[in-house]
Amino acid sequence: MTLGNGNGQHLVNRNGHGKTALPQFYFTIDCDWVPGSQVGLEMLLAFCDRTHLKGTIFFAGRFAEAYPHLVRDCHDRGHQLGTHGWAHGGLEDDEDFRVASYEQQRRWIRQATDAVEMAAGIRPVVFRAPNLSIGETTLRALEQEGYRYDSSVPARRFDMGFGRVHYLKYFWSPLEPYRPSGNDLTMPGESPLIEVPPSSCLFPINLATLRTLGLPMVQRMIRWIGRRSRHLVFYCHPSEFVYAKDQVFPDAMSKWNQKGMCPANLSILEAFLDYVLKHGYAPTQMMGITVRRLDSGQPIVLRAGSFQSDRTYREEGQR
Numbered sequence: 040m041t042l043g044n045g046n047g048q049h050l051v052n053r054n055g056h057g058k059t060a061l062p063q064f065y066f067t068i069d070c071d072w073v074p075g076s077q078v079g080l081e082m083l084l085a086f087c088d089r090t091h092l093k094g095t096i097f098f099a100g101r102f103a104e105a106y107p108h109l110v111r112d113c114h115d116r117g118h119q120l121g122t123h124g125w126a127h128g129g130l131e132d133d134e135d136f137r138v139a140s141y142e143q144q145r146r147w148i149r150q151a152t153d154a155v156e157m158a159a160g161i162r163p164v165v166f167r168a169p170n171l172s173i174g175e176t177t178l179r180a181l182e183q184e185g186y187r188y189d190s191s192v193p194a195r196r197f198d199m200g201f202g203r204v205h206y207l208k209y210f211w212s213p214l215e216p217y218r219p220s221g222n223d224l225t226m227p228g229e230s231p232l233i234e235v236p237p238s239s240c241l242f243p244i245n246l247a248t249l250r251t252l253g254l255p256m257v258q259r260m261i262r263w264i265g266r267r268s269r270h271l272v273f274y275c276h277p278s279e280f281v282y283a284k285d286q287v288f289p290d291a292m293s294k295w296n297q298k299g300m301c302p303a304n305l306s307i308l309e310a311f312l313d314y315v316l317k318h319g320y321a322p323t324q325m326m327g328i329t330v331r332r333l334d335s336g337q338p339i340v341l342r343a344g345s346f347q348s349d350r351t352y353r354e355e356g357q358r
């Protein structure tokens with residue numbers, strides 16, 4: 040493991056969009072409402088302490104309500120706190136932010152925000168939608184609840200039946216953090232929120248992909264993403280580090296996903312982190328990111344070395 044205080048350059052580049060040549064790595068954890076999975080969060084916190092990694096942790100409100108001491112612990116250890124819906128769909132119906140009414144979405148967001156605030160004494164301003172299911176209405180609801188960051192738009196992702204993202208609406212949205220348009224989340228605009236897309240190369244850069252496709256394939260995906268974006272957003276779930284028999288899952292969760300859940304997944308995570316750091320990524324957190332104002336409709340071209348935006352790439356590909 041290469042990360043540590045001894046290797047300070049990884050730790051000082053907090054949000055250097057435009058300020059640093061190093062690409063940024065965001066370690067994020069989604070705490071869905073899965074009773075029993077809190078043990079996995081404890082393991083992840085110990086892992087982060089050991090590797091001096093600070094992440095952004097998204098809590099379903101019911102998780103925060105059930106385990107307030109863990110939420111507080113995350114904050115005390117220097118992780119940023121966000122919310123992840125109220126019940127996430129949890130053990131009952133799915134919470135779908137793409138189709139729910141504005142009032143319903145505000146209620147879910149408000150309840151989750153209150154639960155995290157009750158637990159840790161700070162009011163979160165970072166959001167990730169359950170199942171990355173988000174719409175323009177969610178943007179308005181988040182704005183009204185005082186949120187400033189979202190990390191839900193699944194750019195370049197299509198799960199082909201394996202995961203939860205089977206729609207193409209957001210496929211060509213930007214890979215770099217951007218301010219979305221209130222009328223169309225896939226376009227840069229004037230929203231007060233900053234969207235930090237969870238990284239994908241068809242499949243998401245997450246632990247389930249690592250478990251299923253293996254590190255060599257994920258390395259190729261990261262190289263593909265690295266040619267198009269200077270931001271790599273990874274996520275995992277506490278439930279993935281606990282045996283399925285010790286947890287209570289929502290009906291909607293696939294049996295396939297439950298199969299590989301075990302504490303040994305920490306080794307996979309460690310190998311992944313090692314690769315990311317050796318390839319020059321600097322761990323950073325979401326709060327504090329700034330983005331340049333982009334004219335909507337204009338191609339996004341960053342001029343850093345051989346880096347090429349995906350939109351430019353796509354236009355060239357069409358010639």
Ligand SMILES: [Zn+2]
Binds near residue numbers: 070123169170
């Ligand atoms: Zn989730």
